[in-house]
Amino acid sequence: MITEPKHDIVVEAERLRLFISSVTDYAIYMLSAEGIVSSWNAGAQRFKGYSAEEIIGQHFSRFYTDEDRAAGRPAFALHSALTEGKFEDEGWRVRKDGTRFWASVLIDPIRDERGVLLGFTKITRDVTDRRKALEALHASEERFRLLVQGVTDYAIYMLSHDGLVTNWNEGARRIKGYVADEVVGSHFSRFYTEEDQRAGLPTQALQQxxxxxxFEKEGWRVRKGGERFWAHVVIDPIYDTMGELIGYAKVTRDVTERRQAEENLARAKDALHQSQKLEAIGKLTGGIAHDFNNLLSVIVSSIELLRHGVDRDAQLKIIAGMERAANRGANLTQQLLSFARQQPLKPTRMNLNRTLSSFEAMLRRAIPSSLELKLHLGANVPDIMADVTQLEAAVLNLVVNARDAVGAVGADGLITVLVDVVDSIPEGTLRQGRYVRLRVRDNGSGMSPDVAQRAVEPFFTTKEVGKGTGLGLSQAYGLAQQAGGDLRITSTLGEGTEISLYFPALVASVENGFTTHADAMEKVLVVDDQPEVLEVAVHLFKSLGYDVLPANNGPEALDLMHRHPDIAILFSDVVMPGMSGIELAERAAQHQPALKILLTSGYAAATFDEHAGELAQYALINKPYRLSDIIKQLKALH
Structure with a gap:
């Protein structure tokens, strides 16, 4: 009975010895009180290289590097284990073959029941791969830090989750004027203008x-000195491995020069457009003078007749003639003022046949009576999108060019203006589709291939000095390009020239004469939580020529907007589970201020009294809606 516990202890001890001996991932061995190796397991042999016979009885300091032995590191390790109850460290150790490995070391003292030191247990693990991985990570982070710090064209810095600046690169210092010590720890809202701070834009940026x-946007920001610059800003959230938000990465670029260049270019285009119109009016001078002289002749002669006295019936006829002449003069003056007035370019829906018919009188005044002008306006011509005054200037320039080309050969001059519809176009940059074609044809001198190739270049002209600026064809080409079309030249020396302008045809709807630009393929985002209603709405918009993206709820719609920034129209149900249509509209408008928004609901408007303020800013269609209801509201939005 007394020997059984001893037997159990012996058995357990043997099991523990066998367990330790079989461990291969850790070197587990015993040291005497002086540091002599007294046991050796398989793990120790595997990554230190010594067999038990080679190492038992040797001092454990042989595993240390020469420099660590010279520094007394082995004795220090044992002393620390004795005084502190444990020694834990990492460092270089040496294998039997002399190679080094990075070791994680743990030494514990062993005492008997009386507290007498018997020796030490030593556990060593080879963590060289982990150290290499950490060093590689550190090196990568350092390279990235140096890269970010070296960037000078972009302000790249981090924000904490509540918007405090946590680091600062050289680009940020150069663009914003602050050194790191001045700005790290402060809130990034200090870079916003006072009006943007009051409007809460910094908070909105982090929220988005x-x-x-x-978050991506452009706006005014403030440098250290108080001066403003136009900034392009991107903010991305940063999450840790557990998915917790830890901050934001913020990239800012100073694009003031680009904005100024764009504004200057816009002003230059406006000035060029105005000069082209004035040049066209100059070309009309001869014809206008002729017409005004005829009108003045009527008035002057009539006054002369009245002064000499005529009977009452003759007086009434003379006065009526004078009135007609005065009205014609007023109309002519109004046409000139309307054509020449300073106004921004504004593409609108227009019909070429109606525009040319009303402009025909002006065109006829631009050519001498010896030349013939014919208009052939095709039937059922669809509308196009173009700036009316710019189109009138283009046609006038083309007719004047044709006049000069016909006059140069002295032949029986004929200028023909034709409008028709084509469903296929010559090879080129235009995609296949339906186009309205405007052609100006003459039987004049024609152009050589070299001249025809350069004809649309700005300021290129074959006319004598003072006879032309070389902007006529360039302006016509720009008009067609702006409308999504093109200009083509067909010309043969000695036979004449035909200039063709192609404009994408607008597809007329079945009601109200409303059109949608099928070739422009405006994108519409249609949102409804009812699949059947959504499907019908999608088909309705497709029938109008739109490119339609469907969504079943608000979050899905916002995701589509993020992935399709060219969405032009949002059509959404108001009452939906989770995010309502009003909330979706507000979020969408923040993301894309130019977005056209149209809401719909099966509830009466009075149901939304508490949201009347928010709803009032959007167009609302009641369900059930018809195609004509959508067309009417879309027409208002455009």
Whole structure:
């Protein structure tokens, strides 16, 4: 009975010895009180290289590097284990073959029941791969830090989750004027203008980045000195491995020069457009003078007749003639003022046949009576999108060019203006589709291939000095390009020239004469939580020529907007589970201010009294809606 516990202890000890001996991932061995190796397991042999016979009885300091032995590191390790109850460290150790490995070391003292030191247990693990991985990570992070710090064209810095600046690169210092010590720890809202701070834009930026995964916008920012610059800003949220938000990455670029260049270019285009119109009016001078002289002749002669006295019936006829002449003069003057007035370019829906018919009188005044002008306006011509005054200037320039070409050969001059519809176009940059074609044809001198190739270049002209600026064809080409079309030249020396302008045809709807630009393929985002209603709405918009994206709820719609920034129209149900149509409209408008928004609901408007303020800013269609209802509201939005 007394020997059984001893037997159990012996058995357990043997099991423990066998367990330790079989461990291969850790070197587990015993040291005497002086540091002599007294046991050796398989793990120790595997990554230190010594067999038990080679190492038992040797001092454990042989595993240390020469420099660590010279520094007394083995004795220090044992002393620390004795005084502190444990020694834990990492460092270089040496294998039997002399190679080094990075070791994680743990030494514990062993004492008997009386507290007498018997020796030490030593556990060593080879963590060289982990150290290499950490060093590689550190090196990568350092390279990235140096890269970010070296960037000078972009302000790249981090924000904490509540918007405090946590680091600062050289680009940020150069663009914003602050050194790191001046700005790290402060809130990034200090870079916004006072009006943007009052409007809460910094908070909105972080909220959008957090909720939508990204914030990108341009606006005014403030440098250290107080001066403003136009900035392009991107903010991205940063999450840790557990998915917790830990901050934001913020990239800012100073694009003031680009904005100024764009504004200067816009002003230059406006000035060029105005000069082209004035040049066209100059070309009309001869014809206008002729017409005004005829009108003045009527008035002057009539006054002369009245002065000499005529009977009452003759007086009434003379006065009526004078009135007609005066009205014609007023109309002519109004046409000139309307054509020449300073106004921004504004593409509108227009019909070429109606525009040319009303402009025909002006065109006839631009050519001498010896030349013949014919208009052939095709039937059922669809509308196009173009700036009316710019189109009139283009046609006038083309007719004047044709006049000069016909006059140069002295032949019986004929200028023909034709409008028709084509469903296929010559090879080129235009995609296949339906186009309205405007052609100006003459039987004049024609152009050589070299001249025809350069004809649309700005300021290129074959006319004598003072006879032309070389902007006529360039302006016509720009008009067609702006409308999504093109200009083509067909010309043969000695036979004449035909200039063709192609404009994408607008597809007329079945009601109200409303049109949608089928070739422009405006994108519409249609949102409804009812699949059947959504499907019908999608088909209705497709029938109008739109490119339609469907969504079943608000979050899905916002995700589509993020992935399709060219969405032009949002058509959404108001009452939906989760995010309502009003909330969706507000979020969408923040993301894309130019977005056209149209809401619909099966509830009466009075149902939304508490949201009347928010709803009032959007167009609302009641369900059930018809195609004509959508067309009417879309027409109002456009």
């Amino acid at each position: 980045a957090r909720e939508q995964g990204r």
